Amino acid sequence: xxxxxxxxxxxxxxxxxxxxxxxxxxxxxxxxxxxxxxxxxxxxxxxxxxxxxxxxxxxxxxxxxxxxxxxxxxxxxxxxxxxxxxxxxxxxxxxxxxxxxxxxxxxxxxxxxxxxxxxxxxxxxxxxxxxxxxxxxxxxxxxxxxxxxxxxxxxxxxxxxxxxxxxxxxxxxxxxxxxxxxxxxxxxxxxxxxxxxxxxxxxxxxxx
Amino acid sequence: xxxxxxxxxxxxxxxxxxxxxxxxxxxxxxxxxxxxxxxxxxxxxxxxxxxxxxxxxxxxxxxxxxxxxxxxxxxxxxxxxxxxxxxxxxxxxxxxxxxxxxxxxxxxxxxxxxxxxxxxxxxxxxxxxxxxxxxxxxxxxxxxxxxxxxxxxxxxxxxxxxxxxxxxxxxxxxxxxxxxxxxxxxxxxxxxxxxxxxxxxxxxxxxx
DNA sequence: ATTGTAACATGACAACTTGTCATATGTCAA
DNA sequence: TTGACATATGACAAGTTGTCATGTTACAAT
Numbered sequence: 331x332x333x334x335x336x337x338x339x340x341x342x343x344x345x346x347x348x349x350x351x352x353x354x355x356x357x358x359x360x361x362x363x364x365x366x367x368x369x370x371x372x373x374x375x376x377x378x379x380x381x382x383x384x385x386x387x388x389x390x391x392x393x394x395x396x397x398x399x400x401x402x403x404x405x406x407x408x409x410x411x412x413x414x415x416x417x418x419x420x421x422x423x424x425x426x427x428x429x430x431x432x433x434x435x436x437x438x439x440x441x442x443x444x445x446x447x448x449x450x451x452x453x454x455x456x457x458x459x460x461x462x463x464x465x466x467x468x469x470x471x472x473x474x475x476x477x478x479x480x481x482x483x484x485x486x487x488x489x490x491x492x493x494x495x496x497x498x499x500x501x502x503x504x505x506x507x508x509x510x511x512x513x514x515x516x517x518x519x520x521x522x523x524x525x526x527x528x529x530x531x532x533x534x535x536x537x538x
Numbered sequence: 539x540x541x542x543x544x545x546x547x548x549x550x551x552x553x554x555x556x557x558x559x560x561x562x563x564x565x566x567x568x569x570x571x572x573x574x575x576x577x578x579x580x581x582x583x584x585x586x587x588x589x590x591x592x593x594x595x596x597x598x599x600x601x602x603x604x605x606x607x608x609x610x611x612x613x614x615x616x617x618x619x620x621x622x623x624x625x626x627x628x629x630x631x632x633x634x635x636x637x638x639x640x641x642x643x644x645x646x647x648x649x650x651x652x653x654x655x656x657x658x659x660x661x662x663x664x665x666x667x668x669x670x671x672x673x674x675x676x677x678x679x680x681x682x683x684x685x686x687x688x689x690x691x692x693x694x695x696x697x698x699x700x701x702x703x704x705x706x707x708x709x710x711x712x713x714x715x716x717x718x719x720x721x722x723x724x725x726x727x728x729x730x731x732x733x734x735x736x737x738x739x740x741x742x743x744x745x746x
Numbered sequence: 747a748t749t750g751t752a753a754c755a756t757g758a759c760a761a762c763t764t765g766t767c768a769t770a771t772g773t774c775a776a
Numbered sequence: 777t778t779g780a781c782a783t784a785t786g787a788c789a790a791g792t793t794g795t796c797a798t799g800t801t802a803c804a805a806t
Contacts, residue, residue, distance in 0.1 A: 361569055364791085365793070366791085381754065381755075417740075417741075445657060447657065448656045449652070449655065450653070484731075488735070528703070528739070529741045530690065531739030532739075533688060533737045534688055582785095588764095
């Protein structure tokens with residue numbers, strides 16, 4: 331997280347820095363991104379940068395967490411609108427992510443993000459059971475909204491396994507989509523089929 | 539891939555370098571690992587390193603690909619032994635990965651690998667449809683061994699979706715396991731339950 | 747108004763990186 | 777013996793990062 335000092339800055343200065351960071355992370359992978367470049371673009375001295383952020387990672391994760399907050403809010407809205415139906419919720423959730431990440435000023439940034447995402451960054455972008463970076467305990471709240479009656483739950487924490495699988499599959503599909511420049515239609519179709527497979531099972535047994 | 543020059547080296551020199559690399563990648567994340575450290579440990583001059591490998595990534599991926607080859611061979615053996623049963627195959631496959639990666643001289647290395655794996659590294663470790671790094675076309679061969687008759691296949695390439703989901707879920711479980719230091723028993727149990735969910739579906743419908 | 751204290755700003759600096767390249771040294775065939 | 781080629785090597789340029797001593801504010805207390 332940024333320091334208090336960063337938040338004491340004028341909103342203008344804050345966004346200048348964040349925009350410079352976005353620009354760098356859009357054109358370079360996280361590993362290749364350079365703090366030098368960011369501070370040059372934002373016209374702030376080197377020492378100041380380290381007054382605001384611990385390091386490059388701190389800044390990067392802060393950017394990711396802003397998207398995560400958005401995704402979390404969206405997810406809570408959708409699960410309510412769908413009256414707890416997990417699959418409808420995820421189908422709409424996925425589309426809203428695709429739309430958000432495909433916005434003109436976001437697309438290349440997220441392409442970089444997804445191309446290089448690791449399990450650390452994943453936690454900043456998607457909430458999971460073991461996510462310490464979730465102050466408002468979104469995850470717990472989300473679980474409570476799920477209509478469990480329709481789900482194949484046999485053990486205590488099968489619900490968490492189910493949700494974990496859905497998040498994992500969702501992220502994996504996102505990564506594949508953004509690294510291979512497919513059309514939205516094609517991506518949505520692939521996601522839908524995966525959801526069907528998860529919902530009804532991979533073993534042949536019944537028709538939809 | 540290493541250059542021809544590397545393979546012209548004596549086996550002894552080769553392993554000295556690879557062992558030094560393993561050591562460094564065991565104690566540092568990929569990002570923090572230093573070529574300086576590796577060449578110092580292996581006692582080779584800086585210029586020589588660049589005769590053998592393009593860069594740090596080239597060396598790292600070469601190490602990963604050696605494990606991938608092992609995993610691929612194992613998978614082909616298992617699918618044959620299980621007569622094409624995808625779920626039994628994956629259950630045994632997962633256990634064999636866990637055992638291999640948990641070996642005394644591997645464990646910390648793989649812990650680093652899984653903690654920092656991204657979609658690029660994933661492709662070097664696990665074969666997928668879009669994997670260019672698979673000379674012997676393992677993937678195609680594997681697909682042919684699968685007993686499709688038991689699977690819930692509705693569309694042309696549902697099989698690839700299924701296999702993709704299984705690989706994705708397997709890797710995700712590995713990452714979680716190795717980053718949280720759980721016991722093998724606990725890990726296997728969690729994997730088993732996920733497999734059941736994938737097999738029979740997440741929606742309530744029938745008993746096992 | 748003056749002083750003191752804490753917060754913030756700044757750029758020079760040390761201590762690392764990495765990849766290249768000119769030069770040296772092998773090796774083997776003609 | 778002479779090329780021609782593959783390989784070895786370490787000095788080097790160009791970059792990176794995080795720190796820190798020294799300024800400069802701002803603002804409360806006397």
